[in-house]
Amino acid sequence: MLTLEPFYKLGGFFLILVAVRIFGNGRTARQWCSALFWALLGVTLAYGKVLDAAVVGGCVVAMVCLAASGYVKAAEPIQSQKNKTDSVNLGIKLIYPALTIPSVGVIGSLVLTRIKINGAASIDSSQAPLIALGFGALLALLWSMRMTHAPIKQPVIEGSRLFEVIGYAIILPQLLAALGTIFTHAGVGQVIAGLVTQSLPTQIPWVAVTAYCVGMAVFTICMGNAYAAFSVITAGIGLPLVVKAHGGNPAILASMGMLAGYCGTLVSPMAANFNLVPAALLELKDRNGILKAQLPIALAIFCANLGILIFCVFRF
Amino acid sequence: MLKLIGIGIVALGFACEVNPLLVVVLAGFATGLVGGMSLHTILMELGTGFVKNRSILLPVVMILPTMGLLEKYGLKIQAQALIRKMKHATAGHVILAYTAIRQISISVGLNFGGHASMIRPVIAPMAEGAALSQNPTISEKLLDSVKAHASAAENTGAFFGEDIFIAVGGVVLMHNFFEAEGMKVGLWSIALWGIPTALAAFCVMTWRCYLLDKRIALEGYEVDKNATKKC
Numbered sequence: 001m002l003t004l005e006p007f008y009k010l011g012g013f014f015l016i017l018v019a020v021r022i023f024g025n026g027r028t029a030r031q032w033c034s035a036l037f038w039a040l041l042g043v044t045l046a047y048g049k050v051l052d053a054a055v056v057g058g059c060v061v062a063m064v065c066l067a068a069s070g071y072v073k074a075a076e077p078i079q080s081q082k083n084k085t086d087s088v089n090l091g092i093k094l095i096y097p098a099l100t101i102p103s104v105g106v107i108g109s110l111v112l113t114r115i116k117i118n119g120a121a122s123i124d125s126s127q128a129p130l131i132a133l134g135f136g137a138l139l140a141l142l143w144s145m146r147m148t149h150a151p152i153k154q155p156v157i158e159g160s161r162l163f164e165v166i167g168y169a170i171i172l173p174q175l176l177a178a179l180g181t182i183f184t185h186a187g188v189g190q191v192i193a194g195l196v197t198q199s200l201p202t203q204i205p206w207v208a209v210t211a212y213c214v215g216m217a218v219f220t221i222c223m224g225n226a227y228a229a230f231s232v233i234t235a236g237i238g239l240p241l242v243v244k245a246h247g248g249n250p251a252i253l254a255s256m257g258m259l260a261g262y263c264g265t266l267v268s269p270m271a272a273n274f275n276l277v278p279a280a281l282l283e284l285k286d287r288n289g290i291l292k293a294q295l296p297i298a299l300a301i302f303c304a305n306l307g308i309l310i311f312c313v314f315r316f
Numbered sequence: 317m318l319k320l321i322g323i324g325i326v327a328l329g330f331a332c333e334v335n336p337l338l339v340v341v342l343a344g345f346a347t348g349l350v351g352g353m354s355l356h357t358i359l360m361e362l363g364t365g366f367v368k369n370r371s372i373l374l375p376v377v378m379i380l381p382t383m384g385l386l387e388k389y390g391l392k393i394q395a396q397a398l399i400r401k402m403k404h405a406t407a408g409h410v411i412l413a414y415t416a417i418r419q420i421s422i423s424v425g426l427n428f429g430g431h432a433s434m435i436r437p438v439i440a441p442m443a444e445g446a447a448l449s450q451n452p453t454i455s456e457k458l459l460d461s462v463k464a465h466a467s468a469a470e471n472t473g474a475f476f477g478e479d480i481f482i483a484v485g486g487v488v489l490m491h492n493f494f495e496a497e498g499m500k501v502g503l504w505s506i507a508l509w510g511i512p513t514a515l516a517a518f519c520v521m522t523w524r525c526y527l528l529d530k531r532i533a534l535e536g537y538e539v540d541k542n543a544t545k546k547c
Contacts, residue, residue, distance in 0.1 A: 008370055011377035045377070048367035054356060056363030064337040092398060094391045098437050101379055102429065130371055137378035144382055148389045158384025166376075172336055173372045178365025179322070179344045185361065186351025188319050222323045227486065231493055239497065251501050254490040255479060255509035262475040266468075269330050273372060276336070278431035278467045282440055284460045290471075293464035297472055297520055304516035312512075 012046020108132025193236020224270025226261030322347030396445030418473030
């Protein structure tokens with residue numbers, strides 16, 4: 001059965017190539033730190049499963065120290081794309097390989113799960129979308145190499161350029177997820193749920209519903225992840241105070257409660273992969289630019305969601 | 317109460333713009349120590365959590381080399397040129413159209429898109445191109461805001477569309493939660509109740525895109541008039 005492991009290996013080796021390329025450009029402190037950072041990330045990506053958890057933890061702490069040193073960043077301010085572009089006019093067909101990745105991802109995840117070899121599933125169905133995306137990315141790389149006749153090392157050069165643009169922010173989402181597991185095991189969620197129930201007049205139905213939604217949003221902002229908030233806040237506030245005490249509809253409560261959490265994700269710097277990482281990817285001057293654009297969106301959707309929820313949850 | 321120290325560290329750290337990685341690791345160690353874990357256990361938790369979530373990193377690593385290559389050969393400029401050919405397309409139209417496509421496709425289980433695979437190479441340059449033809453003298457700050465709105469469309473579209481589809485993580489997670497609590501709550505009823513807010517989210521995006529277009533037009537009001545006549 002095909003899992004994601006081979007793709008982790010490929011990705012890890014690619015990151016190590018990026019490190020070699022950065023190191024090959026010179027031996028300043030910046031290059032040492034930067035190369036070491038990407039090499040360590042490559043190792044944890046490729047061999048995370050076989051390495052001892054504490055060793056990976058050590059690698060993570062090392063990467064964080066390297067990032068905190070301030071040396072893991074691009075060498076020169078990124079020049080405007082126009083200056084760099086080769087004069088070859090390939091036209092709009094350049095967009096086809098770019099669209100290959102998502103389309104193969106979609107078609108692949110639908111088809112791959114149905115292929116059976118000797119009665120056994122050919123791929124791990126829970127990982128099907130990512131495996132398909134991996135195939136799409138490989139296909140797109142081959143196609144674009146053929147189309148542009150680029151030298152074989154070109155993807156590494158361009159890849160390392162973009163990796164350095166994103167910089168250390170690339171591991172923030174993973175690190176936050178790891179922080180989430182520590183929070184869960186230390187029992188942070190129960191403490192928060194306890195505080196809310198003590199301090200609010202939750203015998204009034206709409207107060208209980210509002211407390212649930214605000215709890216979902218605030219806890220999501222703190223954790224950067226609505227899924228982590230859902231079980232804690234629903235068990236702590238939603239089920240006892242809205243469903244059991246006031247007879248609210250659990251399906252409506254859960255569905256819209258999760259969406260209230262997503263509003264929190266929109267404005268949480270902890271959900272870095274949705275705002276800080278794309279901001280770096282788009283080379284925005286202000287790293288909080290996406291958060292600022294999303295603040296009014298999130299507030300408006302949160303209010304609409306809360307209104308619909310209060311109106312519907314006790315009626316249906 | 318002391319267990320909340322991690323949240324305090326995170327909030328303070330982000331507010332003071334300390335290196336975010338450092339903040340998160342410190343918060344993890346502080347919470348773990350207060351919660352009675354040993355240093356070795358915390359290191360193990362950190363490693364396990366990091367490896368378990370490698371799947372977050374993988375798409376970016378797989379996609380970036382190709383995107384970098386295509387960019388070098390002019391993908392961004394092509395996407396911008398394509399949108400310039402549509403005379404009346406505004407940045408707001410591009411972003412709103414993407415929001416709709418994203419919401420509808422993900423609500424039937426088609427999860428294409430993403431910041432690395434769609435926004436940076438295709439949607440952001442298109443929106444930028446449209447903004448530039450609306451107002452050739454647009455300030456860099458407003459152009460950055462256009463790009464930020466393209467990313468916001470990706471997030472809003474994905475978040476407020478995906479829970480309408482029953483096979484995604486969120487809906488299954490809710491269903492499993494109630495099952496563990498001994499309650500029967502159907503997958504479909506959870507999914508269908510995602511629709512009202514999805515519609516509300518689209519209305520909000522319509523409002524934001526309208527405002528964005530207005531800001532672009534306002535900034536270069538005079539120049540804008542002449543420019544649209546020429547192209």
